[in-house]
Amino acid sequence: MAEFSWDVRSPLDRALVASSYGAQGEAGVSLTEIRDFGLVQVMARRGRTGEMTKAAKAHFGVAAPETPRAVDAAHATLIWSGPDQFLVLSKGGKHTMEMLAPVFAGSASLSDQSHARALISISGEKARALLAKLSSIDLHPAAFPVGAAAATSVDHTSVTLWRGKDRDDGQAVFNLLIFATFAESLWHTMLDAAAEYGVAIAHSEDLG
Numbered sequence: 253m254a255e256f257s258w259d260v261r262s263p264l265d266r267a268l269v270a271s272s273y274g275a276q277g278e279a280g281v282s283l284t285e286i287r288d289f290g291l292v293q294v295m296a297r298r299g300r301t302g303e304m305t306k307a308a309k310a311h312f313g314v315a316a317p318e319t320p321r322a323v324d325a326a327h328a329t330l331i332w333s334g335p336d337q338f339l340v341l342s343k344g345g346k347h348t349m350e351m352l353a354p355v356f357a358g359s360a361s362l363s364d365q366s367h368a369r370a371l372i373s374i375s376g377e378k379a380r381a382l383l384a385k386l387s388s389i390d391l392h393p394a395a396f397p398v399g400a401a402a403a404t405s406v407d408h409t410s411v412t413l414w415r416g417k418d419r420d421d422g423q424a425v426f427n428l429l430i431f432a433t434f435a436e437s438l439w440h441t442m443l444d445a446a447a448e449y450g451v452a453i454a455h456s457e458d459l460g
Contacts (some may be wrong), residue, residue, distance in 0.1 A: 258319040263289055263370040263432040267368070267439050273451040280449030286371040288344055288457040291429070292352055293363040303359035304336070308310070311355045320401045321328060322414040322427075331429075332413055333402050339365070339412065341428070343459050350387030370435035371418070373456075374442075375425045378449035383426060385445045389413065391426070398424075407441045408433045 259310035262268070264285050272279060294316070296304040301345045308316035312325035317332040322332075327346040331339040340347050356362060374382065380391045384399040390396060412429040419425055429440055443451060 253367060258405045263435040266409030267436045268453060268455055270454050273443055273453055274354055275450040279376060279452035281374065281376040281382050281446040282287075282379075282452045282454070282455075283439075283446070284373045284375075285455040286373055286427075286457070286459060287455055289366065289371055289459060290340075290342045290347055291365040291369055291371075292347060292349055293333065293365050294340060294352070295340055296365070297358070297359050300359040301336045304356060305343050307356050308338075308430045311352075316384055317401070320403070321399050321414070322401045323399065331412060333403055333412055341429075343457070366367075368432055369429045370432055372428045372430065372435075372439070372442075373425060374428065375408070375419055375423050376449075376452070377423060378446070379424060379426055381449065382442065382446045386441065387413070391424075393413075393424070403418055407438060411436075411437045411438075 257397045262285060266286055305316055312328060312330065314323050314325045314330065315337040316330050317323050320332045322329055322331045328340050328342040330443065331341060333339050340352065349362055352362055385389055387404060389402055389404055390400050396415055398417060401412065404411060404413055406428065409430060414427050416427050
């Protein structure tokens with residue numbers, strides 16, 4: 253009998269080279285792929301939204317977002333992904349399907365998306381300018397403050413976008429969850445769109 257082994261690799265394993273790209277000098281954009289994360293989608297069962305909401309509050313200590321927002325909890329971020337549903341993003345195995353199944357038993361259906369998505373963090377002085385080229389979302393701080401989220405598209409690619417905590421230097425941080433099969437294509441598109449600003453390319457296991 254043949255033996256098989258799974259080599260889990262990033263969707264950007266071939267495309268991402270930690271380096272600089274585009275205009276020389278201080279980079280106006282930082283593109284960082286976040287690796288080693290867990291992602292579980294939680295969807296309320298019909299007529300059980302209230303039960304799901306109560307279960308989430310009891311487990312995470314914060315209310316799950318009911319509008320387009322991202323909410324920080326202990327070892328996780330809860331991200332709105334549509335009516336009566338949200339994503340649980342965590343580092344490593346902090347919140348797995350197995351751990352969450354008893355929490356939401358009877359009130360919600362769960363789906364493990366950990367290896368189905370790529371996660372990219374975008375920051376820097378020109379981060380908004382880059383995203384403005386590729387998305388119709390208004391990212392002005394007044395319209396899209398820290399914690400704001402959207403299920404939208406970037407260059408015709410479906411993404412979940414949210415604004416994380418600002419960097420220590422005050423620059424905004426935007427996070428994108430992208431389906432793995434589209435990640436490499438969108439990565440190259442973002443690199444080309446950001447080239448005029450200079451790009452610092454990296455990968456990290458820190459969710460920030």
